[in-house]
Amino acid sequence: MTTRGPFDLDLRHMVRGDTQMIGVWVALLALIVFGLLRYDNFGSSYNIFSFLNYNSMFIVISIGMALVIMTGGIDLSVGSVAAFTSVCAAYLSPYGIEIALPGGMAAGAAIGGVNAFCIIAMRIPPFIATLATMLGAKGGALVISGAQTVSVDWSSNFTVFGMGKAFDLVPWTILVTLLVALVAWAILEHTLLGRTILAIGGGEEASALMGLGVTRAKTFVYLFSGACAGLAGVILASGYGAGQPLEGLGWELSAIASVVVGGTLLTGGLGSIPATVAGALLLGLVFNILNFENGKGTISLSAYWQLVIRGAFLFLVILLQSQFRSRPNAPR
Amino acid sequence: MTPLLEMTAIDKAFSGVSALVQSRLEVRPGEVHALIGQNGAGKSTLIKILTGAYRRDGGSVIFDGAPVNFSSPRQSQDAGIATIYQELNLVPLRTVTENVMLGYEPRRWGGFIDWRRAHRRTREILDGFGVNVDVRAPLERCSTAIQQLVAIARAVSINARLVIMDEPTSSLDDREVDVLFGVIDRLRRNGVSVLYVSHFLDELFRISDRVTIMRDGRTVGCRPIAETSKLELIADMLGRDAEEIRSAGMTGFGGVHAASGERLLAVEGAATLNRLKDFSMDLRRGEIVGLGGLLGSGRTEAAKALFGVDRLTAGSITLKGARVSWMSPRQAISAGLGFLTEDRKSEGIIPDLSLRENLTLAMLPKISRRGRIRHDEERRLVERFIRELDIKAAHMDQPVRELSGGNQQKVLLARWLALEPELLILDEPTRGVDVGAKAEIQRIIRDHVEQDISVLLISSEFEELVEGADRIFLLHDGRTTSTLRNPGVTEDMLIGAVAHNANEASVQDGQ
Structure with a gap:
């Protein structure tokens, strides 16, 4: 043990997992610099806010997904849950955002609770259990909406949440997303619960033998992920003025991609919330930049091609990461 | 040639x-x-x-x-x-x-x-x-x-x-x-x-x-x-x-000392669904009790029953005079037990977490206030144990997987010692570590027994049992078969007793 001087700053305990998370920050920074240099309006507050506003849903879902994945689990239901809760929120919109927001999150958390019950009490593998609730929530959204978009009540303050700014300054969605990220980060870095989440991913049996609250932590992550998806649904309904039962397709995969790009191991036990947010931003930014490029008229890519490019980009970032990670360690 | x-x-x-x-x-x-x-x-x-x-x-x-x-x-x-x-x-x-x-x-x-x-x-x-x-x-x-x-x-x-x-x-x-x-x-x-x-x-x-x-x-x-x-x-x-x-003197936990303390633990006819059929033993305060037997004799299973991992289907466990039946390791830990597993890789270390995080995992409730970890106290504690146990690492935030086997074992040992348990169950504490680390680990255990921790020592090395334990309970096929009392037990006696228990068996397609 070498003693550490007071000025010998060690970043390792500040940014968990170090090297494999460098990739996402490097790529994010590179894209931002590229955008700023190439497009005039890229750095405008309008673009920044509308970009963050749109992507807040994906960021929130990714944060919930990150905690689940850190325990070594997976939550495939998030996209459907968001669609379901967007309909719920639309129905609740006449009562105002004060009711619709907690209501939507509670509906999401309830489905998270079903996930937790199936996975913990019934010992169904997370992949299967959340696949089932994904289909169930999808069906539920179609049933309660009659497979139609459900208009919200424009007279209440419901749409202010998705479209308006807090104190005429920052969009509410961005503020809430930031809050969710902060809460998740604080839990992970500073609490017993967070340490337990990482420990479970590293070795569930070992964690139980140490007397850690394994069941409680696992229940928490699925509830949290459900509530995050619920929040995303509320943002969706509030931002578009309608409950969208058909939305949310493939969102779970985007979320998983963000988490992975953020350096969280799919096997669990290692991960970071800031890097997950960066991962989600990165994937969103690829679209944003392609839109600008289309706007410049130099190229003209359909949305389908944009997906292909996003896939290629994802591949690139992960390749970059594995390069960082596979640096030879000193032998034992 | x-x-x-x-x-x-x-x-x-x-x-x-x-x-x-x-x-x-x-x-x-x-x-x-x-x-x-x-x-x-x-x-x-x-x-x-x-x-x-x-x-x-x-x-x-x-x-x-x-x-x-x-x-x-x-x-x-x-x-x-x-x-x-x-x-x-x-x-x-x-x-x-x-x-x-x-x-x-x-x-x-x-x-x-x-x-x-x-x-x-x-x-x-x-x-x-x-x-x-x-x-x-x-x-x-x-x-x-x-x-x-x-x-x-x-x-x-x-x-x-x-x-x-x-x-x-x-x-x-x-x-x-x-x-x-x-x-x-x-x-x-x-x-x-x-x-x-x-x-x-x-x-x-x-x-x-x-x-x-x-x-x-x-x-x-x-x-x-x-x-x-x-x-x-x-x-x-x-x-x-x-x-x-x-x-x-390279090995051993030191001199055998007479334990005359109160009876800390008593087990009567314990059985579980996990290979334990009729396990009885007792242990006094300040005593090192050995648990011997061949692989598959139920040693580890006995420890898991004691630690609340496996539920008893018969028999009883008494701790400090009171009957206990733990539903989980968590309850056993809060009652003052610790369990160093034999399977360091899958049940012990969390490879991606740091040395620090691994060391404090079991005792987090003690160093958190309302769920919030007190980082300064954590670091102080880890520093103390790194020094006391002479754990060799670049720094306390190094991932534990990068440490050598012997140092990983010391981290796990520190994890339990930090809890200041009354009874520490050690399952193969020196398996897979080199000779130097083995002697060190045995010294650490010896030091802590003198500080009034009782130890249940499970080992497949007869030498370790003979030199380390005050009394040795032998298991065969999930049952306690005999008890040997130190001083006076020799390796040959122990081997003889084990062999006697097992002489009818032969290697077949065991399951």
Whole structure:
């Protein structure tokens, strides 16, 4: 043990997992610099806010997904849950955002609770259990909406949440997303619960033998992920003025991609919330930049091609990461 | 006699740090050659260079009369070098035959696999080992020992000239070791050479012809086993003088002391669904009680019953006079118990978490306030234990997977000591760590027993039990069979008692 001087700053305990998370920050920074240099309006507050506003849903879902994945689990239901809760929120919109927001999150958390019950009490593998609730929530959204978009009540303050700014300054969605990220980060870095989440991913049996609250932590992550998806649904309904039962397709995969790009191991036990947010931003930014490029008229890519490019980009970032990670360690 | 394998002046460095310096190894045809050294001495690196998993920086390798430079394990396999790893590289869900033949299946016309011939050939090899198993059964149904033999059978089936075995006996019980040694003997008689890596020195004297000793990446000696002694080997491994070690006393937890404290724990006729049938014991405050028996006798299962992992189906556990029935390890921990698992890799360390986080995992509730971890207190505590237990790491935030086995074990030990338990259950506390770390760990345990911790010591090493425990309970087939009381217990007595319990059994397709 070498003693550490007071000025010998060690970043390792500040940014968990170090090297494999460098990739996402490097790529994010590179894209931002590229955008700023190439497009005039890229750095405008309008673009920044509308970009963050749109992507807040994906960021929130990714944060919930990150905690689940850190325990070594997976939550495939998030996209459907968001669609379901967007309909719920639309129905609740006449009562105002004060009711619709907690209501939507509670509906999401309830489905998270079903996930937790199936996975913990019934010992169904997370992949299967959340696949089932994904289909169930999808069906539920179609049933309660009659497979139609459900208009919200424009007279209440419901749409202010998705479209308006807090104190005429920052969009509410961005503020809430930031809050969710902060809460998740604080839990992970500073609490017993967070340490337990990482420990479970590293070795569930070992964690139980140490007397850690394994069941409680696992229940928490699925509830949290459900509530995050619920929040995303509320943002969706509030931002578009309608409950969208058909939305949310493939969102779970985007979320998983963000988490992975953020350096969280799919096997669990290692991960970071800031890097997950960066991962989600990165994937969103690829679209944003392609839109600008289309706007410049130099190229003209359909949305389908944009997906292909996003896939290629994802591949690139992960390749970059594995390069960082596979640096030879000193032998034992 | 021309050697089968001659490695000379091998150099290897990893990112500037030397792992091997001018090391050498010579194996003759048809000999069992032991390779020993502490963790980090360079044994694994040397073997990986031989098998082509690593490329050497310098030196030469001559195998079977020709210079070779393998660039992949497959190449060395094709040249006749088979490696049986500590963690077996087999496919548990497939049949025994498939595991033996995978990649080298006999073919019929048209390239189809000739399963009849494959099964027959596999059975021939295993029969030759004196092992009778259903070769069509999935491998996972076989015991660890049989799986080990299947791995060896695979080596034989590809006509290996040199078989490398890395800690082959670490998860075998005595009978299984006998069978393994029988097979090794057979290989030797057929002219196959065996390179044998092991921490268990006693074994080397039973099975090997010559021994190569490594220390700090160098080969420090190579001699016929018949002309050396255990003490000399240990001295060589540690780089110390044999006499010095003899006088210091290498192993043991120190003097046996009379325990006259109150009765802390009593177990009566405990049974679980997990192989424990009728387990009874008792333990007084300040006492070290040993739990002995062969592998599969229920030692670990007894510990798991005590610790609330497995629920009792019969019998009772009494702690400090009160009947207890814990539903989870958590309750056992809050009652003052600690449990150092034998399975460090899967039940002990959390590899990606840091040394610090691993050390404090069990005691987090104690250093958190309303769920919030007090980081300054955590760091102070970790620093204290790193110092007290002399844990070697770059810093406390280093991932624990990067530490050596002995240091990982110290971290786990610190994890429980930090909780200040009344009763610490130690399951194989010195397994898989090198001789130096072993002595240190035993010293740490001794120190803490003097500070009024009671210990339940589970060990498959008779020496450790005889020297360490005040009393020893022996288990066989999930039942307590006999009790031995120190002072006065000898290794022979213990072995005799265990053998008496087990004499009717023989190695078969154990499950």
